[in-house]
Amino acid sequence: MAETPAPTTNDQDLTGRICLVTGAAGGIGRGIAAKLTAEGAIVVVADLDGEAAQQVAAELGGHALAVRVDIADRASVDAMTAQVVDRFGRIDVLVNNAGWDKVGPFLDQDPALWDRIIGINLVGTLHCSQSVVRVMTEQGYGTVVNIASDAARVGSSGEAVYSACKGGIVAFTKTLARESARAGITANVVCPGPADTPLFDAISQDSPTLRASLERAIPLRRLAQPEDLANAVAFLASPASHYITGQTLSVSGGLTMA
Numbered sequence: 001m002a003e004t005p006a007p008t009t010n011d012q013d014l015t016g017r018i019c020l021v022t023g024a025a026g027g028i029g030r031g032i033a034a035k036l037t038a039e040g041a042i043v044v045v046a047d048l049d050g051e052a053a054q055q056v057a058a059e060l061g062g063h064a065l066a067v068r069v070d071i072a073d074r075a076s077v078d079a080m081t082a083q084v085v086d087r088f089g090r091i092d093v094l095v096n097n098a099g100w101d102k103v104g105p106f107l108d109q110d111p112a113l114w115d116r117i118i119g120i121n122l123v124g125t126l127h128c129s130q131s132v133v134r135v136m137t138e139q140g141y142g143t144v145v146n147i148a149s150d151a152a153r154v155g156s157s158g159e160a161v162y163s164a165c166k167g168g169i170v171a172f173t174k175t176l177a178r179e180s181a182r183a184g185i186t187a188n189v190v191c192p193g194p195a196d197t198p199l200f201d202a203i204s205q206d207s208p209t210l211r212a213s214l215e216r217a218i219p220l221r222r223l224a225q226p227e228d229l230a231n232a233v234a235f236l237a238s239p240a241s242h243y244i245t246g247q248t249l250s251v252s253g254g255l256t257m258a
Contacts, residue, residue: 021097025045067084144176
């Protein structure tokens with residue numbers, strides 16, 4: 001097990017905290033990994049794309065660790081958890097960020113596509129949470145931040161199954177927060193609105209006017225940048241949020257005010 005800095009007791013500081021971020025090789029996850037690193041955390045860059053994860057970990061420097069993981073595969077998730085614990089001895093923060101979608105009318109979709117969307121967005125979060133929170137329960141502390149979507153709160157045309165998954169994450173997080181509180185574990189949700197990421201580019205490629213339409217609809221007149229989401233996650237990952245649990249925070253520029 002490698003020697004790593006002890007976690008700080010400063011409420012606003014993440015120095016020395018072991019933060020596992022899924023889907024951290026790009027988009028919002030990469031922004032979260034960079035922000036947590038800037039705040040002093042030791043970040044585990046977990047992603048299905050192992051090479052990209054290695055590249056991001058190298059860019060982050062320090063004790064950052066890259067782990068290839070398929071969150072839809074429980075054996076892969078448990079292997080990731082074991083690797084992190086073997087390396088660092090603990091997991092202080094879990095950020096369930098990995099997600100995927102393919103936009104299309106619900107009535108036209110093949111149920112096989114539903115299985116993939118559910119497997120990544122909902123079941124993947126369940127796998128990672130159970131695997132890691134078991135470690136946190138033994139530690140007697142820990143923090144979980146789940147990335148959902150405002151689609152969970154208000155729906156999103158063309159994203160019926162994705163919205164259902166993200167709604168499930170919101171409900172799951174509330175239950176996890178209740179069940180884990182006595183073990184010293186908090187669990188909260190960040191719900192992004194439309195964000196300027198490669199996933200958004202892929203989703204909107206058949207609708208060239210979508211970005212402009214959203215920017216007009218968002219009161220702050222722009223899509224979210226990864227750092228906007230990362231700032232919210234960094235707060236919820238820090239000791240400053242230790243009395244906040246079971247809550248859902250929208251980061252949408254005012255597009256949704258649920």
